[in-house]
Amino acid sequence: MSIQGRGTSTTATSAPCSPTASHAISEQAASTVAAALKSLADPLRLRMLSAIASDPRGESCVCDLAELADVSQPTVSHHLRVLKDAGVLVSERRGTWVWYSIDAAARPAITALLESFAPAAxxxxxxxxxxxxxxxxxxxxxxxxxxxxxxxxxxxxxxxxxxxxxxxxxxxxxxxxxxxxxxxxxxxxxxxxxxxxxxxxxxxxxxxxxxxxxxxxxxxxxxxxxxxxxxxxxxxxxxxxxxxxxxxxxxxxxxxxxxxxxxxxxxxxxxxxxxxxxxxxxxxxxxxxxxxxxxxxxxxxxxxxxxxxxxxxxxxxxxxxxxxxxxxxxxxx
Structure with a gap:
C-alpha cells in the first residue's frame, strides 16, 4: 500500500490481524456477567448491596433494608429478588423474615466493585x-x-x-x-x-x-x-x-x-x-x-x-x- 504526501511516498505493510476474538469470554459467560451488571444498575440496589456487605453479621433482613429509602417492604423485596435472580445474593427464611447475604462466589467481585467505584464516586x-x-x-x-x-x-x-x-x-x-x-x-x-x-x-x-x-x-x-x-x-x-x-x-x-x-x-x-x-x-x-x-x-x-x-x-x-x-x-x- 502506498501513502502519498506532499512530495513524499511511504510504503507500509499491513500486519496480519491477531486472533483477538479467541481471547474474548464466551457468549454464555458474557450473558451471565451482563445480567449481574444489569441487576446492579440501580441506586437503591447498590445501597442495599453495600448495607449487606458492611453489616458485621454478614447479612441483612428486609426490615433492615427498608430503612434505606422511603419505599414499601414489597418494593425492597422486589429489588432483592432481582439481585438474587442474578446470582448476587442468596436468601434464607427464618420465621417471618427473609435474610439476605452476598453469594460466596460473588463476594470478591462485589467487594472489589464497592471499594473501587465508591471512592471514585x-x-x-x-x-x-x-x-x-x-x-x-x-x-x-x-x-x-x-x-x-x-x-x-x-x-x-x-x-x-x-x-x-x-x-x-x-x-x-x-x-x-x-x-x-x-x-x-x-x-x-x-x-x-x-x-x-x-x-x-x-x-x-x-x-x-x-x-x-x-x-x-x-x-x-x-x-x-x-x-x-x-x-x-x-x-x-x-x-x-x-x-x-x-x-x-x-x-x-x-x-x-x-x-x-x-x-x-x-x-x-x-x-x-x-x-x-x-x-x-x-x-x-x-x-x-x-x-x-x-x-x-x-x-x-x-x-x-x-x-x-x-x-x-x-x-x-x-x-x-x-x-x-x-x-x-x-x-x-
Missing part, C-alpha cells in the same frame, strides 16, 4: 497533570535509595534501588496528589526492606492484614494490633487493589486508636516480601489473592466492609475487628 477525579513520572523525581529517588542503603547494609545497592523505584511506581498508580509521594515511598520502601531482612527466628511476631483497597478493614486491624500488643506484635497491612486514600469514615477511628495511626495510614500494594515476612496472614474479603508461603499461617476474617457503611455501621465493624484482634494478639504473645 465520592471524590473528584485526580488531575493527570499532577501525576509525576519516575523521570521527574529521579534525583529524589536516587537520594532516597542512597540513604536507605546505610540502614540495610545486608541488601545489595542495586536491590535497594529496585525496591525504592518499585515502591514509588506501586504507590504512584493510585496517588491523587503527588506532593507527599516521595516521603510515602520512603516509608513503604523502608518497610519492604525490613521485611526482606527479617529474621523469622528472632524478634516480635508479625501479622499481615490484606483486603482489597487497604483503605478500611486492614488499616483498622493493623492499628488495633499495634495498640493492644503495645509493640509486642508487628502489624502490616496491604491491598490487592489499593485505593488512593483511606476511607474518610475510617480515619476518625484510626485517630481514636492513635494519632500516629491516622497520620501514617496510607494504602499500600500487596507484595510477596510482606507475605514471606509474616507469621500470620489475615485476609479480609479479598479472596484468594495471597501467595501460599510454607510456614506462614493463614486466616480469613469475614467482617463487614466499611466502604459505604454508615458511621454506626463502621463503629460496629471496628468492634468486630477489635474482638478478633484481641484473640489473635493473646495467641501470639
Amino acid at each position: 465520592l471524590t473528584p477525579p485526580r488531575d493527570a497533570a499532577l501525576h509525576l513520572g519516575l523521570d521527574d523525581v529521579d534525583e529524589a529517588l536516587t537520594h532516597l535509595a542512597s540513604s536507605l542503603r546505610s540502614r540495610f547494609p545486608g541488601v545489595s545497592p542495586d536491590a535497594v534501588t529496585g525496591v525504592v523505584r518499585e515502591s514509588y511506581a506501586g504507590l504512584a498508580r493510585t496517588a491523587r496528589i503527588t506532593a507527599h509521594l516521595v516521603p510515602l515511598t520512603e516509608r513503604f520502601a523502608r518497610q519492604r526492606l525490613a521485611d526482606l531482612t527479617r529474621d523469622r527466628a528472632a524478634g516480635a511476631p508479625q501479622v499481615l492484614f490484606v483486603c482489597v483497597a487497604n483503605a478500611g478493614r486492614s488499616q483498622l486491624a493493623a492499628a488495633l494490633v499495634q495498640q493492644l500488643s503495645q509493640g509486642r506484635v508487628v502489624a502490616r497491612s496491604a491491598g490487592s487493589s489499593p485505593a488512593a486514600a483511606v476511607h474518610p469514615t475510617v480515619r476518625p477511628l484510626l485517630a481514636s486508636i492513635d494519632d500516629a495511626a491516622e497520620s501514617e495510614a496510607f494504602p499500600k500494594p500487596l507484595t510477596d516480601d510482606a507475605v514471606r515476612a509474616a507469621d500470620v496472614v489475615v485476609t479480609m474479603g479479598c479472596g484468594d489473592v495471597c501467595p501460599i508461603i510454607p510456614g506462614v499461617r493463614y486466616e480469613d476474617w469475614a467482617v463487614g466492609d466499611p466502604a459505604l457503611a454508615s458511621p454506626e455501621g463502621v463503629a460496629a465493624i471496628r468492634d468486630d475487628i477489635a474482638q478478633r484482634v484481641e484473640r489473635l494478639v493473646a495467641e501470639l504473645v
Whole structure:
C-alpha cells in the first residue's frame, strides 16, 4: 500500500490481524456477567448491596433494608429478588423474615466493585497533570535509595534501588496528589526492606492484614494490633487493589486508636516480601489473592466492609475487628 504526501511516498505493510476474538469470554459467560451488571444498575440496589456487605453479621433482613429509602417492604423485596435472580445474593427464611447475604462466589467481585467505584464516586477525579513520572523525581529517588542503603547494609545497592523505584511506581498508580509521594515511598520502601531482612527466628511476631483497597478493614486491624500488643506484635497491612486514600469514615477511628495511626495510614500494594515476612496472614474479603508461603499461617476474617457503611455501621465493624484482634494478639504473645 502506498501513502502519498506532499512530495513524499511511504510504503507500509499491513500486519496480519491477531486472533483477538479467541481471547474474548464466551457468549454464555458474557450473558451471565451482563445480567449481574444489569441487576446492579440501580441506586437503591447498590445501597442495599453495600448495607449487606458492611453489616458485621454478614447479612441483612428486609426490615433492615427498608430503612434505606422511603419505599414499601414489597418494593425492597422486589429489588432483592432481582439481585438474587442474578446470582448476587442468596436468601434464607427464618420465621417471618427473609435474610439476605452476598453469594460466596460473588463476594470478591462485589467487594472489589464497592471499594473501587465508591471512592471514585465520592471524590473528584485526580488531575493527570499532577501525576509525576519516575523521570521527574529521579534525583529524589536516587537520594532516597542512597540513604536507605546505610540502614540495610545486608541488601545489595542495586536491590535497594529496585525496591525504592518499585515502591514509588506501586504507590504512584493510585496517588491523587503527588506532593507527599516521595516521603510515602520512603516509608513503604523502608518497610519492604525490613521485611526482606527479617529474621523469622528472632524478634516480635508479625501479622499481615490484606483486603482489597487497604483503605478500611486492614488499616483498622493493623492499628488495633499495634495498640493492644503495645509493640509486642508487628502489624502490616496491604491491598490487592489499593485505593488512593483511606476511607474518610475510617480515619476518625484510626485517630481514636492513635494519632500516629491516622497520620501514617496510607494504602499500600500487596507484595510477596510482606507475605514471606509474616507469621500470620489475615485476609479480609479479598479472596484468594495471597501467595501460599510454607510456614506462614493463614486466616480469613469475614467482617463487614466499611466502604459505604454508615458511621454506626463502621463503629460496629471496628468492634468486630477489635474482638478478633484481641484473640489473635493473646495467641501470639
